[in-house]
Amino acid sequence: MKTLLSKIPQFLFFTGKGGVGKTSMSCAISVALADKGKKVLLISTDPASNLDEVLNTKLSSTPTKVNEVENLFAMNINPVVAASEYKEKMVGPYRGVLPDEAIEQMEEQLSGACTVEIAGFNEFSKYVGDEDIVSSYDHIILDTAPTGHTLRLLALPSAWNDFIADNQTGSSCLGPVSGLAEYKKLYDNVVENLKNPQETLLILVSRAEKLSLIEANKASLELLNQGMKNQHLVINGIFSDESEDEIARAFSEKSKEAIASIATELLSLDTTKIGFYPKGVVGVESLRAIINEDKASFFEGASKELEEQLINCLDGVNSWDELLESFKKDGSGLIMTMGKGGVGKTTIASLIASKLASSGHKVTLSTTDPAAHLEYMSSENENLSVEKIDPKIETKRHVDDVIAKNEGKLSQDDMALLKEELSSPCIEEIAIFEAFAKTVHKAKDRFVVLDTAPTGHTLLLLDASNAYHKEVSKNTAEQMDEALVNLLPRIKDEKFTKILLVSLAEATPTHEAKDLQEDLKRAGINPYAWIVNRSFALTKTSNNLLCQKGLNELKYIDEIKTDLSKNLVISPWVSQEINDEKSLNKLI
C-alpha cells in the first residue's frame, strides 16, 4: 500500500466489476493522500454510489469538503441522471408536438446502457478536461474508468460524423448521443490524458476469487490495447484463517487458490493485497485502517447475535421447496436466471434443472458459461438433457453474418464503425438469444432452464427490429425465423416464462439486480423471484469475521424482502466445488 501511494500521478482511475470494492479502495486512497497534505478531489460516477455513507458526508454534484478529513473534497456524478437529462433535452421540446408514438420511440432509442455510459463519460470529462478544476487539485480520483468499448468508439473518426446525413451504418451506441458531438475536443483531451503514464494511473480492483481475477485480466488487456499502460492491481478481500471452523478454512483455501491462478499478464503488474473486512468499509476510521493494513476487528458475540437476528430476518423468506413446487405445478415452461457476472447464475439454474428432473419432469438445461462442467447432470438423470451455447462462437457467427452482408458496400471508415458497433455488449446478448430461440421453442411440453436472460433494453430492441422486419418481409419474401418471432411473446408471457434474479447479499450486487429488475419492468416483464446466493449468514459458521459478514448480509436480505420482491429464496455459501447432484443439494 505504501508503494502504491508513493507513485500516484495527478489522475487516478479505478476499474472492476460491480461489488469488487472500487468505492472502498478509491475512498481509502483519497483519505491517505489527503492525510499526506495533498489536495484531493474524489468523483464517483456510480449511479448507486454510496460515497456519502462511506465518507459520512452529505455530497452533491459539486465538490464538497469531506467531514473529518482536511484537503479532501468529493462529489457524485450520476450517469443515469445525466443520461435522462440529456434525453429530456432532446425529447422534451417535442412532447405534444410530435405524435406520442414518435416520442416513445425517441425515448427508447435514448434509453440504452450505451447512452448512460457515454453520458457518464461526458460528465466526468467536464472535470478531467477543465483546466481550472484540474489545476486546483493535486489529485483527481475517479472511482470508475471508461470501458475499452467507450474508448475505441471515441477514437473512431466515423463516430463523430453526422450520423444521419453522412453515415448510414447506424450506431447503437454513439448514434443516440451524437448530440454530444460538441464535446469532441474535450474528449480528445481527456483520452490523451488517460494514455499518459505521467498523468494517469489505472487501478484494477478484483476480489480474491478466480472469476473476478479473470475479469480483471480481461479489462487490463483491453485498456492496455487502448493505450492505458500505467496499471496497478489491487486484490481485495483476502481471507486467511487457520482455525478449526470448516467454513472459515474452506473460504481461506479458496482465496489462496484464486491468487495462485492469476494469469501471467496480470502477474506482471504491481500488486497491492487487501485483507477481508466483513462489514464493508464505512467511515473514515475504517478507511485509515485499510491504509495501515490493520486486521478487521473481532467483536464479542457476533455468532450469537447472528443466530438471534437471523430468525426474524428469515421470516417471510420462501424455501427452495416452495419455489420448486410452484414451478412443478405448471408442468412445463421456461425458467431463466439473470444477474451480473459471478453471482452464480449457472449453479442456480443447474440446481433447479436437477430438482425438476429428479421429480420426473422432462428438463433441458442450457448454459452459456463455457467453463461450466455439467456433464455429470445428464449422466445421473435420464429426464435431463444439457445443451451448451458458447457466447463467443454465437457472437462471431452473428458478426460475420452482418459483415459479410455489408462487404464491399461500405467505406473503410464506415466498416470500422460497423465492426466497433458489433462489439457492443448488446450484440452478444442478441446473438445468444438467436441461439436460445430454438431451445426455448421446446419449452411447450417440458421445462427449459437457461442461465441467462435478456435485459429489458435488448427485448425492446429485438421487438422493434422484429416489427420492422415483418414490414420488410412482406415485400421481399424474406423469411423470418419462426422461433425468433415467437421468442418475444413467449418471454413476455408470465405463464410460460419465469425470470429469477440472482444476487448476493451485498450493497452493489443488490443494487445492480434492482436496476436489472427496473429495466425488465420497462419492457413489461416482472421477475418471478429473487435468489440470494452464497449467504454466509446461513452457513452456521462460528468464525467471528464470517459471522460479522453474515450480520451485514441481513440488511440487504431485509431490503430485498421488503422493497424488491415478495418471492425471495436464499442459498448458503458452500465450501465444496459443485460437481455432482449431491453437492447441489447443499444449496437448499
Place this chain on the structure above:
Amino acid sequence: MKTLKIYDPAMCCPTGVCGTDVDTRLVQLANFLTTLDKSKFEVNRFGLTTEPAEYVANTEVARILKEEGVDSLPLFFVDDELVFKGDYPEIPALSSKLGLASFVAKF
C-alpha cells in the same frame, strides 16, 4: 438542381446492427446517395431522434405524422413532392423519380 429529402423513422440503428439482421436495402440506399452527383442533387436525410425539429418544421411531414402515425415513415420528397411513403424504395424506383431512368445500381 433537384432536392431529395428523406425523413427516416426512429431507428436505433438504420441497418439493424443491434437487431437480428442488417437490412441490405438501407445500405444500398446509403451507397446510392453517396454516388449522386452533388452538383445536380441536394440530399437531406433526417432522423427522428436526432433531428425532430425537421419533422415539425416541414408542415407536410408534420401533417402526415399526425394523421397517419409513425408507420407512415420513411417519407421521400423530390422537390417537395411526396414520392415514397411508409417503406424504402428499391434503387431503380428511386432513381427514376430523380429522373435517372438509366441509372444502373452499382450493387
